[in-house]
Amino acid sequence: MIEPRDVNEIPGDASQRRRHVMKVRTRFAPSPTGNVHIGNMRAAIYNWLFARHMGGEFVLRVEDTDIERSTPEAIQALLDAMDWLGLDVDGEHLYQTTRQKAHLEAAEMLLEKGLAYKEDKGGTGQGECVIFRMPGTDTTFVDGIKGEMTKKAENMQDFVIVRSNGTPVFHLANVLDDIEQGITHVIRGDDHVENTFRHIALYKALGAEIPNFAHLPMIVNKQGKPYSKRDGDAFVGDFRDKGFLGDALFNYLALLGWSPGDDREVMTREEMVEAFTLERCQSSAAQVDMKKLTWMNGEYMMKLPVEEFNAMAFQALEGAGIEADPEYALQVFGLIRERVKTVADIVPMVGYFFSEEFEYDEKAVRKKLQKDGVVDTLNRLKEIFQSLEVFDEASTDKALHDFVEESGLGFGAVMAPARIAVSGIQSGPELFPMLEVLGRERVIERIDRTIVKFL
RNA sequence: GACCCCUUCGUCUAGUGGCCUAGGACUCCAGGUUUUCAUCCUGGCAACACGGGUUCGAGUCCCGUAGGGGUCGCCA
Numbered sequence: 001m002i003e004p005r006d007v008n009e010i011p012g013d014a015s016q017r018r019r020h021v022m023k024v025r026t027r028f029a030p031s032p033t034g035n036v037h038i039g040n041m042r043a044a045i046y047n048w049l050f051a052r053h054m055g056g057e058f059v060l061r062v063e064d065t066d067i068e069r070s071t072p073e074a075i076q077a078l079l080d081a082m083d084w085l086g087l088d089v090d091g092e093h094l095y096q097t098t099r100q101k102a103h104l105e106a107a108e109m110l111l112e113k114g115l116a117y118k119e120d121k122g123g124t125g126q127g128e129c130v131i132f133r134m135p136g137t138d139t140t141f142v143d144g145i146k147g148e149m150t151k152k153a154e155n156m157q158d159f160v161i162v163r164s165n166g167t168p169v170f171h172l173a174n175v176l177d178d179i180e181q182g183i184t185h186v187i188r189g190d191d192h193v194e195n196t197f198r199h200i201a202l203y204k205a206l207g208a209e210i211p212n213f214a215h216l217p218m219i220v221n222k223q224g225k226p227y228s229k230r231d232g233d234a235f236v237g238d239f240r241d242k243g244f245l246g247d248a249l250f251n252y253l254a255l256l257g258w259s260p261g262d263d264r265e266v267m268t269r270e271e272m273v274e275a276f277t278l279e280r281c282q283s284s285a286a287q288v289d290m291k292k293l294t295w296m297n298g299e300y301m302m303k304l305p306v307e308e309f310n311a312m313a314f315q316a317l318e319g320a321g322i323e324a325d326p327e328y329a330l331q332v333f334g335l336i337r338e339r340v341k342t343v344a345d346i347v348p349m350v351g352y353f354f355s356e357e358f359e360y361d362e363k364a365v366r367k368k369l370q371k372d373g374v375v376d377t378l379n380r381l382k383e384i385f386q387s388l389e390v391f392d393e394a395s396t397d398k399a400l401h402d403f404v405e406e407s408g409l410g411f412g413a414v415m416a417p418a419r420i421a422v423s424g425i426q427s428g429p430e431l432f433p434m435l436e437v438l439g440r441e442r443v444i445e446r447i448d449r450t451i452v453k454f455l
Numbered sequence: 456g457a458c459c460c461c462u463u464c465g466u467c468u469a470g471u472g473g474c475c476u477a478g479g480a481c482u483c484c485a486g487g488u489u490u491u492c493a494u495c496c497u498g499g500c501a502a503c504a505c506g507g508g509u510u511c512g513a514g515u516c517c518c519g520u521a522g523g524g525g526u527c528g529c530c531a
Binding site: 063065163170189215257286302340341 | 466467493523524526529530531
């Protein structure tokens with residue numbers, strides 16, 4: 001049996017001390033319920049980062065003891081989410097349901113040693129459950145993030161480890177499985193701090209070496225309360241649906257409660273792995289800032305290889321039920337590529353390229369189109385475009401400039417109506433490349449339609 | 456209520472006793488670039504929760520106060 005002082009009383013940073021002694025191994029132990037909370041996912045990210053930084057291993061344990069919710073689909077969703085974020089796992093996954101026998105045997109052993117006892121707790125008549133006896137000594141551990149934590153013996157109570165129906169309770173299963181998987185560092189949410197005192201007692205009773213613990217602050221909403229479904233976007237899937245990139249969310253979440261110590265924010269995986277330490281983690285709660293996430297996502301979007309961007313755009317189109325000629329679509333994507341902040345921006349931004357039923361922005365029509373002279377301008381523009389030998393970016397650009405010059409109209413008085421006539425809105429890609437992609441036929445047709453409809 | 460923990464700009468953070476008249480990023484505002492929008496550039500607004508100590512010197516150390524959070528299940 002190894003005494004706790006081995007872990008807690010040697011001065012210096014335990015994680016570094018062990019680096020040379022044993023390989024670091026961290027874990028992610030989610031319940032597969034179909035949705036992973038971002039707080040949990042951030043914990044997974046920190047575990048992953050820490051393991052990679054230390055040259056150790058990161059393993060997965062699926063806590064699937066809730067039979068009703070732990071469906072194959074839910075497990076797959078969990079794996080997909082991890083894959084999306086690029087959290088690669090070492091070794092085989094451990095499914096907790098396969099461990100029940102071992103859990104129960106351990107409980108039996110504790111019973112035999114007198115470290116646990118049976119009782120009908122509270123006299124509820126549910127039958128006897130197995131209760132772990134707290135040792136009656138003060139407990140101290142050094143949290144990798146929060147520092148030294150102490151709990152007095154009188155403030156700790158015995159707790160149930162096997163229910164009267166014979167199933168093991170979380171505390172027992174969790175500790176036993178961490179031992180089984182050789183976990184050296186348990187990095188988890190703040191809500192487990194109190195459990196840690198119990199778990200340490202269990203490790204001792206089981207004669208196992210106590211791992212290092214580190215507790216991450218919670219992610220909270222604007223009111224400072226734990227971030228929940230009510231606050232929206234509480235699950236990893238929500239972010240994927242909103243068009244965020246896995247790499248961007250990873251980077252954002254990594255920085256929510258940790259910083260490399262310098263001014264870097266948009267960082268590569270390698271840079272984050274290199275810089276990550278628990279000592280640099282924050283010990284106070286953090287709020288998600290969607291604006292900053294969106295900004296960061298935009299940074300990642302711009303760096304995305306063209307092929308990847310196009311693949312995502314095609315997928316988005318398909319998802320929206322838009323059928324498009326691939327060649328034409330590719331040209332359209334090129335036009336909007338650098339203006340997109342999230343994948344979800346794509347469809348609303350390209351709608352008018354693929355349909356003649358696009359909407360006209362009312363305000364734009366009123367302010368820019370329904371003015372004296374615009375009919376003439378558009379008619380003239382149409383004639384010019386029709387007469388062009390080649391209809392492309394350069395030729396439309398030149399033609400329009402010439403027209404502006406000879407007519408004495410301002411650029412705004414020509415460009416704005418032209419843009420609205422062909423796209424319905426005032427903002428968008430540069431006008432001339434856009435005209436080229438749309439093609440002469442569409443452009444002229446749309447100008448005609450605009451005149452009939454509004455002027 | 457008991458026991459633990461937390462507290463720097465609106466938000467994420469840098470800061471480990473002098474380099475801090477507190478730095479960066481996002482947001483917001485103003486100007487410029489782009490004769491659209493987005494981008495980009497420049498500038499600006501904006502914080503050490505409060506009160507006591509310790510010290511020549513405190514955002515940094517100590518003690519209180521206030522506020523916030525977590526936990527107190529045969530949930531995980």
